[in-house]
Amino acid sequence: MRLSNWGTMTYLAGGIKNSFDHKIIESFHDDLRRDFGILLGLARAAGADFAEFFLERRSTFRASSQNQKIAAINPMLETGIGLRIRRGTEDAFVCGSELSLFSAYSLLQRCLEIAGLDLPKNSSLIPEVNLGPLNDYAALHKKLDFEKKLPGTKEVAERIHDIDSKLWKQVKFIESSGVSAFIDHQDILVLSTDGVFARDIRLNQQVMANAYAFENGDRCDVRESIGGTSDPTFLQNVKSDVLVDQLAKRSAEMLHASYVESGEYPVVLGNGFGGVIFHEACGHLLETTSVRKKSSPFTELKGQKIAHQAVTAWDEGLTENAYGSISMDDEGMPAQRTLLIENGILKNFLADRNGSLETQHPRTGSGRRQDYRFAPTSRMRNTYIQAGSYSPEDLISSVDKGIYALKLGGGSVEPTGDFNFAIASAWLIEKGKLTKPLKGATAIGKGQEVLERISMCANDLELVPGACGSISGTIWTTVGQPHIKVDRLTIGGR
Amino acid sequence: MKKDEIFEHLTKEAQKIGISEWDLSGSSSLSTSVAVMGGKVDKIQTRDALSFGLRVMTKESFGYISSSDLSGPGLSKALKLAKDIAELKLTDTSPHLTANSTEKFAIPERKLAPETDVRQLSQKLLEMEREVLKADPAFKKIPYNGIGEYSGKRFYLNSIGSMREESFQNAWAYLYLLAEAEGKKARKAYSYEQALSFADLKINKCVQDTINSGKFVLDYVPASTGKRQVCFHPKAFLTLLSAFSNIWNARLILDGKSLVKRDQIGATFASTSFSLVDSPRHPFHLNPVWFDDEGVKAEEMSIFEGGVLRNLVHNEETARAFGKKTTGNAISGPRSSASHHYLTVPAGTREQDWAEEQGAVYVEELHALHAGIQSLQGSFSLPFDGQIAVDGKKRSIESGLISGDILSLLQNIVFTGKTCEATTAGYAPNIWVDGISVTAG
Numbered sequence: 001m002r003l004s005n006w007g008t009m010t011y012l013a014g015g016i017k018n019s020f021d022h023k024i025i026e027s028f029h030d031d032l033r034r035d036f037g038i039l040l041g042l043a044r045a046a047g048a049d050f051a052e053f054f055l056e057r058r059s060t061f062r063a064s065s066q067n068q069k070i071a072a073i074n075p076m077l078e079t080g081i082g083l084r085i086r087r088g089t090e091d092a093f094v095c096g097s098e099l100s101l102f103s104a105y106s107l108l109q110r111c112l113e114i115a116g117l118d119l120p121k122n123s124s125l126i127p128e129v130n131l132g133p134l135n136d137y138a139a140l141h142k143k144l145d146f147e148k149k150l151p152g153t154k155e156v157a158e159r160i161h162d163i164d165s166k167l168w169k170q171v172k173f174i175e176s177s178g179v180s181a182f183i184d185h186q187d188i189l190v191l192s193t194d195g196v197f198a199r200d201i202r203l204n205q206q207v208m209a210n211a212y213a214f215e216n217g218d219r220c221d222v223r224e225s226i227g228g229t230s231d232p233t234f235l236q237n238v239k240s241d242v243l244v245d246q247l248a249k250r251s252a253e254m255l256h257a258s259y260v261e262s263g264e265y266p267v268v269l270g271n272g273f274g275g276v277i278f279h280e281a282c283g284h285l286l287e288t289t290s291v292r293k294k295s296s297p298f299t300e301l302k303g304q305k306i307a308h309q310a311v312t313a314w315d316e317g318l319t320e321n322a323y324g325s326i327s328m329d330d331e332g333m334p335a336q337r338t339l340l341i342e343n344g345i346l347k348n349f350l351a352d353r354n355g356s357l358e359t360q361h362p363r364t365g366s367g368r369r370q371d372y373r374f375a376p377t378s379r380m381r382n383t384y385i386q387a388g389s390y391s392p393e394d395l396i397s398s399v400d401k402g403i404y405a406l407k408l409g410g411g412s413v414e415p416t417g418d419f420n421f422a423i424a425s426a427w428l429i430e431k432g433k434l435t436k437p438l439k440g441a442t443a444i445g446k447g448q449e450v451l452e453r454i455s456m457c458a459n460d461l462e463l464v465p466g467a468c469g470s471i472s473g474t475i476w477t478t479v480g481q482p483h484i485k486v487d488r489l490t491i492g493g494r
Numbered sequence: 495m496k497k498d499e500i501f502e503h504l505t506k507e508a509q510k511i512g513i514s515e516w517d518l519s520g521s522s523s524l525s526t527s528v529a530v531m532g533g534k535v536d537k538i539q540t541r542d543a544l545s546f547g548l549r550v551m552t553k554e555s556f557g558y559i560s561s562s563d564l565s566g567p568g569l570s571k572a573l574k575l576a577k578d579i580a581e582l583k584l585t586d587t588s589p590h591l592t593a594n595s596t597e598k599f600a601i602p603e604r605k606l607a608p609e610t611d612v613r614q615l616s617q618k619l620l621e622m623e624r625e626v627l628k629a630d631p632a633f634k635k636i637p638y639n640g641i642g643e644y645s646g647k648r649f650y651l652n653s654i655g656s657m658r659e660e661s662f663q664n665a666w667a668y669l670y671l672l673a674e675a676e677g678k679k680a681r682k683a684y685s686y687e688q689a690l691s692f693a694d695l696k697i698n699k700c701v702q703d704t705i706n707s708g709k710f711v712l713d714y715v716p717a718s719t720g721k722r723q724v725c726f727h728p729k730a731f732l733t734l735l736s737a738f739s740n741i742w743n744a745r746l747i748l749d750g751k752s753l754v755k756r757d758q759i760g761a762t763f764a765s766t767s768f769s770l771v772d773s774p775r776h777p778f779h780l781n782p783v784w785f786d787d788e789g790v791k792a793e794e795m796s797i798f799e800g801g802v803l804r805n806l807v808h809n810e811e812t813a814r815a816f817g818k819k820t821t822g823n824a825i826s827g828p829r830s831s832a833s834h835h836y837l838t839v840p841a842g843t844r845e846q847d848w849a850e851e852q853g854a855v856y857v858e859e860l861h862a863l864h865a866g867i868q869s870l871q872g873s874f875s876l877p878f879d880g881q882i883a884v885d886g887k888k889r890s891i892e893s894g895l896i897s898g899d900i901l902s903l904l905q906n907i908v909f910t911g912k913t914c915e916a917t918t919a920g921y922a923p924n925i926w927v928d929g930i931s932v933t934a935g
Binding site: 024062064066067069070071072073074075076077078079080089090091092093094095096097110111114115116153154157175176178212219220221262263290292293294295297373375409410411412414415416418420421422439440441442444490492493 | 526531534535536537538539540541542543544557558559560561562563565567568571572575578579582584585586587612613635637638670672679680681682719749750751827828829861862864865866868870871872873875876877893895897931933934935
């Protein structure tokens with residue numbers, strides 16, 4: 001640790017414009033170490049137990065085609081700084097959109113103020129925080145030129161227009177359509193009093209398509225999305241034919257589907273997005289965000305059986321190109337692979353820095369946030385139930401009368417564990433066979449009860465991209481599972 | 495930069511690169527919030543936010559960019575990018591400025607309450623937490639809670655000289671209690687209050703509502719599955735209706751993304767007892783809206799009248815397509831769109847206690863709208879918090895789901911109550927609807 005004499009830094013109080021000026025920080029590099037070392041030193045000298053700056057430069061691009069016409073093009077440029085300070089058990093957080101040293105200094109003043117602290121007096125000695133060399137994951141993983149390799153506006157527009165046109169050729173009784181592409185390029189820098197000085201670049205891209213069909217008073221809206229991470233050529237390589245075929249098939253099946261009858265059924269949940277139930281009804285309750293509030297029913301159950309022995313589940317940030325994969329989390333910790341449940345036994349929780357401090361569960365590289373406007377908290381990455389040994393057909397044939405929930409929509413879960421999910425595409429199972437398509441169904445249950453009822457897992461694990469909204473904003477995640485059988489689940493219908 | 499400096503900068507820069515038509519719509523805000531946990535302050539947050547959308551219009555096309563950089567270089571960069579997009583002529587829409595944007599009208603200056611010290615906010619929330627937790631041994635924790643303030647300005651400028659600005663402000667507090675009694679399921683009780691400022695917040699009401707609700711929900715009974723008459727609380731009804739606002743949105747009708755077709759304006763969609771009005775400066779709307787994102791004065795407008803769909807919300811471009819006058823409902827974005835400001839349902843003439851009929855259901859709050867609404871299919875399937883009438887008594891429903899079709903729901907409105915209530919979703923009375931499917935959770 002180096003010591004700076006506060007006397008030599010009186011310009012901080014009297015001449016901010018000359019030292020920490022409004023000049024925009026154009027790139028995140030090693031030279032920022034000294035200035036932020038001083039700012040973090042000030043925070044610590046003021047009485048903060050921990051301080052962390054999060055700098056962000058983000059550009060997003062969205063283009064959409066509707067009914068075979070380009071409907072919207074929207075580039076968005078954002079920059080900002082988030083700062084959090086911890087004092088005892090209290091967290092203070094401030095943010096602002098100006099990416100400059102002046103802004104960082106102003107935010108520090110503001111954050112100290114709301115934390116009940118003051119900047120040190122001019123005569124104080126300020127121990128500067130000695131940040132190590134920049135831990136540059138963007139350079140390490142060859143992400144520095146991602147932005148340059150991305151397709152141009154016209155190319156993206158042509159690509160989505162092409163997919164949209166294919167929808168109109170293949171979806172029967174189509175009334176309207178929408179195809180959009182989304183590119184999210186995020187460059188971040190994390191600097192904190194515990195010595196973290198780390199940078200990463202994230203690139204997430206997504207194509208979403210929907211088709212709305214109408215015939216004889218029956219309406220049907222089918223949607224699909226695909227996504228990629230860390231691949232600038234993703235949009236060029238999207239398998240549009242597969243996407244359009246899936247939508248056309250589902251639309252044909254669902255347009256004249258019958259409404260499901262409410263009741264309790266054995267349910268086979270489709271692979272891929274079916275994993276959203278595990279994500280919502282179990283994954284969130286394993287985040288230390290819930291555990292620290294003791295609002296999770298699993299709080300005291302580490303090492304105990306919380307699920308059927310058929311269930312083994314993971315959360316990790318390492319699978320190549322998966323939507324929830326990250327080189328480091330938003331607290332600068334490298335990504336990890338975390339075993340959540342093994343053969344029904346609860347093994348680990350997902351912990352960020354503060355969550356770990358408060359619950360004593362080890363940090364798992366799960367501190368995540370939407371952007372500089374949010375303080376990080378424990379969040380999921382790629383979360384899935386591991387594949388089992390059955391075939392999907394084994395699961396269907398084991399049901400006498402039940403529901404096959406092929407495609408789930410979104411859903412939500414209460415702190416009590418109660419969840420509900422829209423089922424976008426379903427089939428009735430009768431005597432082990434799929435007999436007719438059903439619509440208007442919703443799966444309702446309690447996370448901890450459903451985990452006990454997952455009796456069979458198939459061998460066809462699939463991961464799909466998603467976005468998860470919670471207290472630290474909306475982040476990119478992956479959900480996944482093989483086909484699974486839930487012995488009993490309430491299905492709401494008409 | 496101040497708004498006249500922004501105007502001057504954009505005017506100068508636009509001239510330099512040959513842009514004659516542009517507009518900018520945005521807002522700046524400051525929000526402060528506090529959360530507590532177990533008698534201690536947990537989180538204090540202050541957010542300074544700035545965002546704007548800039549449109550550059552050419553004869554046949556337009557370009558749009560959103561940004562948070564209102565500095566001179568930031569504006570110049572945004573202008574250039576928007577121009578580049580406009581010149582690609584890719585989109586099928588071509589909005590233009592409207593002369594209505596320069597119409598003269600006075601926007602009353604609002605005196606905003608000063609920012610409250612965060613320590614004062616935290617002390618108040620700690621008191622609220624303490625009051626609730628001591629009210630009943632079953633009240634174990636309040637995992638989600640908050641108190642905060644939010645204030646800022648909306649602004650609009652364009653190349654033909656429109657320059658408008660209005661302030662907004664509100665304060666809010668909420669408590670989300672988990673009640674856990676021996677032998678019973680964990681139950682949640684929720685109360686939310688908002689007002690113009692911290693001083694106006696009804697803190698005691700928020701505390702008392704949470705306590706009353708916490709005790710009430712512990713005495714729960716299962717719902718019975720089946721079709722029945724349901725009484726909607728005003729907030730629940732307006733929340734559900736707003737999720738299907740494509741019905742009165744001209745943009746979505748033009749795009750084929752509505753349950754209504756262009757030739758159905760003037761048709762009957764709802765029961766004759768139902769009317770709906772967009773009321774941007776309703777006395778109960780905390781922050782009256784004076785202008786839309788195209789600088790046009792926002793006006794009160796009837797949407798449904800006696801069940802008949804009378805008017806749509808328009809912006810300049812959709813109004814032009816329909817041969818109408820813009821309604822002051824424009825929304826800034828990469829595709830010019832429109833939205834209502836504050837929905838109100840006029841009071842009816844009949845009042846009835848919903849619990850008079852055995853088995854009747856009262857829907858207080860709807861959840862998970864992002865998942866349970868199929869806005870193009872018209873269907874909904876949503877979990878709700880509510881009550882059921884059992885032997886003349888109101889009992890909390892353990893858990894339940896309502897489902898149906900919005901167009902059928904509108905036709906099956908039996909009557910609307912006599913007393914309206916201001917909610918975060920708008921202003922309306924209780925609304926009774928027949929034939930709603932209820933599923934026990």
